[in-house]
Amino acid sequence: MDKPPTRDRILFATAELFRRQGYTGTGLKTVVAQAEAPFGSLYHHFPGGKQQLGAEVIRASGAYFQALVLAVYDSQATTAESVWSVFAGAAETLEETDYVDACPIATVALEVASTDEVLRQATAEVFTSWTGVLTERLGKDRERALGILAALEGAFVLSRALRSTEPMYAAGRLAVAGL
Amino acid sequence: MDKPPTRDRILFATAELFRRQGYTGTGLKTVVAQAEAPFGSLYHHFPGGKQQLGAEVIRASGAYFQALVLAVYDSQATTAESVWSVFAGAAETLEETDYVDACPIATVALEVASTDEVLRQATAEVFTSWTGVLTERLGKDRERALGILAALEGAFVLSRALRSTEPMYAAGRLAVAGL
DNA sequence: GCGCCTCTGGATAGATCGCTCTAGTGAGAG
DNA sequence: CTCTCACTAGAGCGATCTATCCAGAGGCGC
Numbered sequence: 165m166d167k168p169p170t171r172d173r174i175l176f177a178t179a180e181l182f183r184r185q186g187y188t189g190t191g192l193k194t195v196v197a198q199a200e201a202p203f204g205s206l207y208h209h210f211p212g213g214k215q216q217l218g219a220e221v222i223r224a225s226g227a228y229f230q231a232l233v234l235a236v237y238d239s240q241a242t243t244a245e246s247v248w249s250v251f252a253g254a255a256e257t258l259e260e261t262d263y264v265d266a267c268p269i270a271t272v273a274l275e276v277a278s279t280d281e282v283l284r285q286a287t288a289e290v291f292t293s294w295t296g297v298l299t300e301r302l303g304k305d306r307e308r309a310l311g312i313l314a315a316l317e318g319a320f321v322l323s324r325a326l327r328s329t330e331p332m333y334a335a336g337r338l339a340v341a342g343l
Numbered sequence: 344m345d346k347p348p349t350r351d352r353i354l355f356a357t358a359e360l361f362r363r364q365g366y367t368g369t370g371l372k373t374v375v376a377q378a379e380a381p382f383g384s385l386y387h388h389f390p391g392g393k394q395q396l397g398a399e400v401i402r403a404s405g406a407y408f409q410a411l412v413l414a415v416y417d418s419q420a421t422t423a424e425s426v427w428s429v430f431a432g433a434a435e436t437l438e439e440t441d442y443v444d445a446c447p448i449a450t451v452a453l454e455v456a457s458t459d460e461v462l463r464q465a466t467a468e469v470f471t472s473w474t475g476v477l478t479e480r481l482g483k484d485r486e487r488a489l490g491i492l493a494a495l496e497g498a499f500v501l502s503r504a505l506r507s508t509e510p511m512y513a514a515g516r517l518a519v520a521g522l
Numbered sequence: 523g524c525g526c527c528t529c530t531g532g533a534t535a536g537a538t539c540g541c542t543c544t545a546g547t548g549a550g551a552g
Numbered sequence: 553c554t555c556t557c558a559c560t561a562g563a564g565c566g567a568t569c570t571a572t573c574c575a576g577a578g579g580c581g582c
Contacts, residue, residue: 170529184457188368191569202531204573209529213571264457270500271453277503278363278443287504310501310510311517315490318497318514321449322489324456325466331489335497338490342520349559371540381561386541388559393540 171209173199178221184264187218187272187283218272219286225268226290234297243302244343247312251336254316255329263327266320312339350388352378357400363443365450366397366462397451398465404447405469413476422481423522426491430515433495434508442506445499491518 167173177199181190192214196203210217236253240246257265273287291313298309319335347355356378360369371393375382389396415432419425436444452466470492477488498514 186365186367186454188365189454189458192571193568202529203533203571204531205529207571266453273500273504274445274450274453275365275368279368284504284506288506291501291504307513307516310513311494314497314501314510314514315494315517316497317500318493318495321452321496321500322470322493325452325463325470327463327467331493334486334489335493337486338494338517370538372538381559382541382563383543383561384559 167200170199170201170205174201174206174209174217175221175224177201178217179225179268182218182221182225182272183266183268187275192217215280215282218276218280218283222269222272222283222286222290226287226293229268230290230294230297233294237301244340246301247343248336248340251316251319251332251339254320255323255332255336258320258323258332259329263324266324267317270317270320315339349378349380349384353380353385353388353396354400354403356380357396358404358447361397361400361404361451362445362447366454371396394459394461397455397459397462401448401451401462401465401469405466405472408447409469409473409476412473416480423519425480426522427515427519430495430498430511430518433499434502434511434515437499437502437511438508442503445503446496449496449499494518 168176174195178190178195181194181198192206193203195217196206206217207213210220212219233250236249237246240249254266269287269290272283273291276283276287278284294313295306295309298313299306302308302312315335315338319332322331322335323329353374357369357374360373360377371385372382374396375385385396386392389399391398412429415428416425419428433445448466448469451462452470455462455466457463473492474485474488477492478485481487481491494514494517498511501510501514502508
């Protein structure tokens with residue numbers, strides 16, 4: 165049972181904790197405990213402290229989530245089917261994980277938008293990247309891409325709070341309308 | 344210069360701090376400082392501590408925001424104009440307040456969804472109420488109401504992170520499409 | 523063998539967290 | 553007047569936060 169390198173374990177554990185507790189709600193003690201890593205290693209691999217760790221987790225999670233969504237998107241034939249399958253897949257994941265495993269960026273993005281400029285820029289980069297790849301796939305329709313992304317992110321907020329997939333499917337229907 | 348009662352000042356100050364720092368990011372020391380209230384008064388008025396304060400702030404902010412949005416909505420003649428004016432108004436407010444004054448519930452909702460059941464229920468009640476009044480105004484079309492709400496909430500996330508009103512207008516366009 | 527360097531392991535500092543406690547104040551009832 | 557009680561005022565508790573510090577383990581070149 166080879167464990168992944170310590171640095172990766174810390175990144176992975178932090179990403180998971182961020183999703184359910186947010187940035188300020190996640191303590192570094194909890195991180196190293198979950199990662200089964202010694203405390204000293206954290207500051208060896210991330211000398212910039214919590215902020216650097218946060219920024220790296222945001223970028224890594226953003227890239228991971230983008231790949232995940234694109235894999236679902238590209239598995240379908242038509243644009244409408246592709247967009248719909250992303251929302252349907254998100255709804256299924258939410259239900260399976262008891263509404264924990266949602267968008268890994270949104271929570272942190274809202275928390276840090278007005279308090280930490282470094283982390284805000286990291287979230288902005290992620291959203292810009294997502295907008296880019298989705299715009300490409302929608303025939304350069306950037307406005308539509310932003311609209312769909314907003315519907316997806318907002319549906320995460322509502323579905324997690326209400327513990328229901330209904331908002332996710334409703335948002336999906338709105339996103340595919342007129343495609 | 345009559346000050347509002349201490350209890351109201353605490354609620355108001357907490358609401359403002361929640362919007363920009365979230366729930367876990369807001370300390371009670373900061374709250375009483377901003378409210379110009381003594382620390383002891385906080386636990387006199389909110390014996391349930393931070394959780395009770397949080398729940399009351401969520402409900403009060405939810406009701407306030409609902410009234411605000413409905414005032415904008417009902418000032419327009421057609422459904423399409425009403426929905427659009429909500430998104431346009433949100434975009435203007437974001438720009439005027441340097442992207443601080445967004446939805447007062449979303450940040451807290453994501454933070455507490457998986458960590459604090461009492462607060463999660465408070466956010467769920469607020470979203471349920473919003474969905475109800477919007478469904479009424481859309482000819483009982485609950486699905487459309489949820490979709491529009493998701494687009495609005497998600498646009499707050501994107502606009503704050505990107506520091507741009509573009510996502511808000513894009514989401515607005517998606518929301519009025521087909522009305 | 524020895525020296526070098528990356529990484530581990532954890533104690534600990536200093537600040538801040540939510541919260542409790544008690545003393546003091548002031549308006550209204552009798 | 554006195555008594556009562558809602559409220560003010562803030563010191564301080566134990567716990568937890570981020571961050572620093574140093575000692576040691578293990579691999580690698582020489």
